[in-house]
Amino acid sequence: MSAFVWLTWRQHRWTIIGSAILVMAAAYGLLSAEVRKQTSIDSMPMSGFYGLMVQLSFGGVIGVFWGAPLIARELEERTYFVAWGQDVSPVKWLRGKALVLGVLAVVLGAVAGIGDGHVGDNKAWSAFEGHPAVQAGYALYGLALGVLIGLLSRHVVTAMAATLVMYTLSRTLLTVLLRDHYLPVSRSVARWDSTPVVPVGAVELGNGFIGKDLNPVGVPDVCATLSNPNSCMRSWGGAIGTYVEFQPVERIAAFRYIEFGLYVVLAAVLFALTFRLLRHGGGWKPSRSHRRITSEVEPVPASEPAAAQG
Amino acid sequence: MSVVAAEVWKWAVHDVSFELPPGSVTALVGANGSGKSTLLNVLAGHLPPESGHTSIAGRVAYVPQHKPMYKNFNVADVLQFGRRMNNVWDNERADEWLARFKVPRKLPIEDLSGGQRTHVTLALALGSRPDVLMLDEPLSELDPLARRKVMRELLTEVSDNGMTLIFSTHVVAEIGGVADRLLLLAGGRLLLDGDTDELLEEHVLYTGPRDSESPVEGPVVLAKHGKTQSQYLVRSGGTQIAEPWTARYVTLEELVVAHLERAA
Known part of the structure; x- marks a missing residue:
């Protein structure tokens, strides 16, 4: 294992050092922003804002700068003959490197998630991603995604771009579609004469009308066409009140660990796929299209060949 | 092996x-x-x-x-x-x-x-x-x-x-x-x-008057015909040959080139 610690450090030290500096600066910015905040209406200093930017993109940074070039650079510069031509097999080589980089990514991710810039010790859904476990999960996922894309694309810049796109896309989709429903939503109901009570800090997910059994009922056609169906529903008689669905802020810790678990599982799946491809030699055949010299030497004919004129 | x-x-x-x-x-x-x-x-x-x-x-x-x-x-x-x-x-x-x-x-x-x-x-x-x-x-x-x-x-x-x-x-x-x-x-x-040594011993180059047939038995690797001369590279292991034909061993380079020319 010490062999891979040495090799990883020797080959990736500048990216590791760069990422570490970035993360420390971001963590300092976020923590100092929390400390400097005196009242609830104080605005966030710029350092906190930049810290948040780093926090938002940290998994992607790991994926683009650590994951994508890991195999893609070996394939593109054809040094895989050196890397995989020794007594260590390609699988052992990747396992060693992924382990070292993975541990470092988790540690740096945890540091990136220490502060959140504005709420401090208070719980808030708005600071969901400001948590060590969540950031560690993102970092691991980004690394796994980058490595797999690097193996498939065999080209560093392509792999980096594709990783950026895929990471952003998958994070956005998972956040929008899944995150609010990790646990069943809570529902607050009220009769017509009052409004449903939503606890402070909860995130509202939907509202509507309830029937006599306290379950949501649909809006009948006669009322659906109106701009404000409330009074119509009231006179229709099928509903006895209104409800609001929400996730209470107390659940944020559970949600963060579920998010962490989800991304760790995704990372594990991606790594398993990468190892499978590598073991079967399927992903790294030298491809004609990405060989650096041959693809550029041949000029593209601007018009029909000269034979057509003669 | x-x-x-x-x-x-x-x-x-x-x-x-x-x-x-x-x-x-x-x-x-x-x-x-x-x-x-x-x-x-x-x-x-x-x-x-x-x-x-x-x-x-x-x-x-x-x-x-x-x-x-x-x-x-x-x-x-x-x-x-x-x-x-x-x-x-x-x-x-x-x-x-x-x-x-x-x-x-x-x-x-x-x-x-x-x-x-x-x-x-x-x-x-x-x-x-x-x-x-x-x-x-x-x-x-x-x-x-x-x-x-x-x-x-x-x-x-x-x-x-x-x-x-x-x-x-x-x-x-x-x-x-x-x-x-x-x-x-x-x-x-x-x-x-x-x-390599065996290959060199097997291949013999025969030079003589122009002739459309090889002077010795054996697989002909390459035949070349000039105006008055013919050359046959034969993989036979060196057979005795009478005048006016002459025989000599070839270098490795000649051997390789002859085989490549034949394949081309």
Whole structure:
């Protein structure tokens, strides 16, 4: 294992050092922003804002700068003959490197998630991603995604771009579609004469009308066409009140660990796929299209060949 | 047998089979694009064959044609890399090789000349004490003096350590007195596979008056007809011949060229 610690450090030290500096600066910015905040209406200093930017993109940074070039650079510069031509097999080589980089990514991710810039010790859904476990999960996922894309694309810049796109896309989709429903939503109901009570800090997910059994009922056609169906529903008689669905802020810790678990599982799946491809030699055949010299030497004919004129 | 290829097919390589005994020095000769590198890549395990199989007894070290090495490593890093990535590592052997060819120690690999980089990759390959050493065009970037020296040193390594050496080249002059086996590839097919000395003894060039038929029995490799003269290269092992025909043995280069011309 010490062999891979040495090799990883020797080959990736500048990216590791760069990422570490970035993360420390971001963590300092976020923590100092929390400390400097005196009242609830104080605005966030710029350092906190930049810290948040780093926090938002940290998994992607790991994926683009650590994951994508890991195999893609070996394939593109054809040094895989050196890397995989020794007594260590390609699988052992990747396992060693992924382990070292993975541990470092988790540690740096945890540091990136220490502060959140504005709420401090208070719980808030708005600071969901400001948590060590969540950031560690993102970092691991980004690394796994980058490595797999690097193996498939065999080209560093392509792999980096594709990783950026895929990471952003998958994070956005998972956040929008899944995150609010990790646990069943809570529902607050009220009769017509009052409004449903939503606890402070909860995130509202939907509202509507309830029937006599306290379950949501649909809006009948006669009322659906109106701009404000409330009074119509009231006179229709099928509903006895209104409800609001929400996730209470107390659940944020559970949600963060579920998010962490989800991304760790995704990372594990991606790594398993990468190892499978590598073991079967399927992903790294030298491809004609990405060989650096041959693809550029041949000029593209601007018009029909000269034979057509003669 | 230390290296076996059985009916290997892959891109430029068509149905190639051969066996190489341990401790042999084999030259893999062929024109550009005849499948030498593909064959070596398959043998070294970097490409899976489409069909057929290869097997190698022992540990392999392979130096591809482009002499790959991490650009920002210096010589000390390469030695460290070899030591940490191999089960067996002979640092002295690698270090000696680098000292012998005066490779600068401080510079990163990207600042070395092509020949110096060749020496670094060779040192890494030799340091791992392989049973089979495969070199793809090892001499292509070396000066004429270094070529002889490298070849001599490699042969010493072979005789001292019982290593099996396979190297590819398209310069036939390089293999005279070096290789004891010859594999000749053309268009991905194996044209010749045999002991160099035996091959040289079998091939005889007969020169005589213009004639449309070979003066001796045996497979004709190449026939050339001038205005008044005919030449026949026959693989028969040297038959007595009467005047006006004359017979002589050919050089390895003539032999290889004749076979390639016939295949073309």
